[in-house]
Amino acid sequence: MAHVEQAALPAILGEVKPAVFPRATLVAHNRSFSWITDKICGIIEGKTPTWWWWCFGVACFVASFTVAGLTYLVATGVGVWGHANPVNWAWDIVNFVFWIGIGHAGTLISAILCLLRQKWRTSINRAAEAMTIFAVVCAAIFPVFHVGRIWYAWFLFPIPNYNNIWQNFRSPLEWDVFAVSTYGTVSVLFWYIGLIPDLAVLRDRFQAAGNKVRSFLYGLFAMGWRGSNRHWSNYEMAYLILAGVSTPLVLSVHTIVSFDFAVSLLPGWHTTIFPPYFVAGAIFSGFGMVLTLMLPLRAVYHLEDLITQYHIDCMCKITLATGTIVGYAYAMEFFIAWYGANPNEGFTFVNRAFGLYAWAYWIMISCNVITPQFFWFKAVRENTTMVWVLSIFVNVGMWFERFVIIVTSLARDFLPSSWGYYSPSIVEIFTFFGTFGVFSVLFLLFIRFLPIMPMAELKAVTPQANVHGDHDDHH
Numbered sequence: 001m002a003h004v005e006q007a008a009l010p011a012i013l014g015e016v017k018p019a020v021f022p023r024a025t026l027v028a029h030n031r032s033f034s035w036i037t038d039k040i041c042g043i044i045e046g047k048t049p050t051w052w053w054w055c056f057g058v059a060c061f062v063a064s065f066t067v068a069g070l071t072y073l074v075a076t077g078v079g080v081w082g083h084a085n086p087v088n089w090a091w092d093i094v095n096f097v098f099w100i101g102i103g104h105a106g107t108l109i110s111a112i113l114c115l116l117r118q119k120w121r122t123s124i125n126r127a128a129e130a131m132t133i134f135a136v137v138c139a140a141i142f143p144v145f146h147v148g149r150i151w152y153a154w155f156l157f158p159i160p161n162y163n164n165i166w167q168n169f170r171s172p173l174e175w176d177v178f179a180v181s182t183y184g185t186v187s188v189l190f191w192y193i194g195l196i197p198d199l200a201v202l203r204d205r206f207q208a209a210g211n212k213v214r215s216f217l218y219g220l221f222a223m224g225w226r227g228s229n230r231h232w233s234n235y236e237m238a239y240l241i242l243a244g245v246s247t248p249l250v251l252s253v254h255t256i257v258s259f260d261f262a263v264s265l266l267p268g269w270h271t272t273i274f275p276p277y278f279v280a281g282a283i284f285s286g287f288g289m290v291l292t293l294m295l296p297l298r299a300v301y302h303l304e305d306l307i308t309q310y311h312i313d314c315m316c317k318i319t320l321a322t323g324t325i326v327g328y329a330y331a332m333e334f335f336i337a338w339y340g341a342n343p344n345e346g347f348t349f350v351n352r353a354f355g356l357y358a359w360a361y362w363i364m365i366s367c368n369v370i371t372p373q374f375f376w377f378k379a380v381r382e383n384t385t386m387v388w389v390l391s392i393f394v395n396v397g398m399w400f401e402r403f404v405i406i407v408t409s410l411a412r413d414f415l416p417s418s419w420g421y422y423s424p425s426i427v428e429i430f431t432f433f434g435t436f437g438v439f440s441v442l443f444l445l446f447i448r449f450l451p452i453m454p455m456a457e458l459k460a461v462t463p464q465a466n467v468h469g470d471h472d473d474h475h
Contacts, residue, residue: 024310026120026461031305033459040198040451040458041205043301048448051300056444062437069431070145078148080427087410087422092146093260094402095432098285099139100180100257101278101398104250105286106132107187110194111246114239120314122457123307127297128290129191130450134442135289136184138435143176172259179256183249190242196235198451200225254282261405268348268409271336277329281398284322284368287315288394295388297447306453309382316375316387319394323372326401330369344414352408356421360404367397 027036073080083090106128113121144153156177158167167174200222206215225231258278261269291312298307337349352361371393374380381387407422446452459465 024120025308025463026122026310027458027463028305028308030463033462033464036306036458036462037201037455039303039306040453040455041202043447044202044449044451045205045209052444052448056441059437059440059444063434063441064437065430066141066434066438069427069434070141072427073145073431074150078146080425081146082423082425082428084420084422086413086415086418086420087407089406089410090422091403091424091428091432092142094399094406095435096139096142097257097260097278097402097406098399099135099142099435100254101282101285101402102289102395103132103135103139103183103187103286104254104279104282105290106130106135107183107190107246107250108283108286109290110190111243111250114243115247118314119461120311122461123303123311123453124290124294124315125457126191126194126454127294127447127452128286129187129194130443130446131286131289131293132187133184133191134439134446136180136187137442138439140180140184141435141438143173143180172256172263175256175259179253183253186242186246186249190239190246193235193238193242194454195450196222196225197227197456198454200227201455202451251279254278261409266409266413267342267344268352268405270345271333273329273332273336277326280322280325280329281368281401284319284326284372285395285398287319287322288391288398291315291319291387291391292395293443295384295391297452299384306458312384312387313381316381319391320372320375323368323394327369330365348409348412351412352404355408355412357404357408357411360400361408364397364400364404367393368401371397 031039081090081092106125109121109128110125113125144150147153147156155165156167156174158169199218203215203219203222206212206218255275255278258274262271262274264270294307295312298304334349337345340346352358371390374386374390380390411422412419
């Protein structure tokens, strides 16, 4: 058979001898299937580490800032935030757009990379999907509470009522309600469908260990999974359909969020570059957060064999690509402001760079344009500490981007007589920083009670899963 295959090849290949590039190893050190199962399940089955309790306690304390801030807001009124004419949108919308952006990498890794058959996604997709859901929870806090009378927030949904009061369906804020709720629902379904086979593994392991309570709980959510051919067939079809549904959602959600600004007539907002620019920025900040979360997990749980240098390289390169797109968008905004010859538009962008908020603008440029350029260098990508620090700068920069877009355009509008300078109140600051506590509480509970990686998908990318070749062959 080998001689037949050799004869079928073009003769020129025998003389040229083209180099064969080996595929990257996605699970290092040729680990066995049982090792992968024991490693991932061991995180849940083992005793809760001391560091987890400390982190959980700190996260709960920080989350209480949001609870206290929102309680005070509801009891007193929206005036406790720093809103004042002309800046009537501020940290509430900044933080909403920031958290929605953070959630984009999870669905991108799971859905788009799944459809493109990028197998390196397997080690990070579960944690990234969880990150998406928790980020959407944090994002949803702000638009709901910024309406002031939280008990009337249900009017955002088109529920038939006796008063015949209907929403303004031409408002992009109403579009946000549908986009974010749909995105959150599909993200939860996608995440949960992927969890089912792993929950069944944990059910069986706890059953064997005699822990009937945990076996029952994991079995309840495993929905009777037995790993039969029919189960796997239905599972893969459902996963593929959800990936196909999620892909346009990734692109549409932040596009609709950008419409909050782009459909207005305010200088600095009224621009058609916002949808692709916001989507690229969301993926950029999302991958920054994935690196921020996964690198400490990799170190603490010794997951170097599952999250290899190749995975870090791929994430750094996507961060570099999307960061460069964002930098291009910044330059293009200035060009269009000049080319359009609109004096109001031109003033807005000069004011951003050299006005009262210039400090925020240059922090944004430094973090979002300069920081990712370090990822051109292999030595930087291989230094996990430096990658982690740079990923934090990415997240800081993307928060400042939203701040610059929203506040600078409002603080200097068409009427110089109404100009003002916005500063956040202590309630706003506490409420925002508390959301990091909310996010951390949810993420810590996730890594403690649910498998942080899909075991079946990891086993599928190991060399021994290739039934057509030798176990040492990575092609």
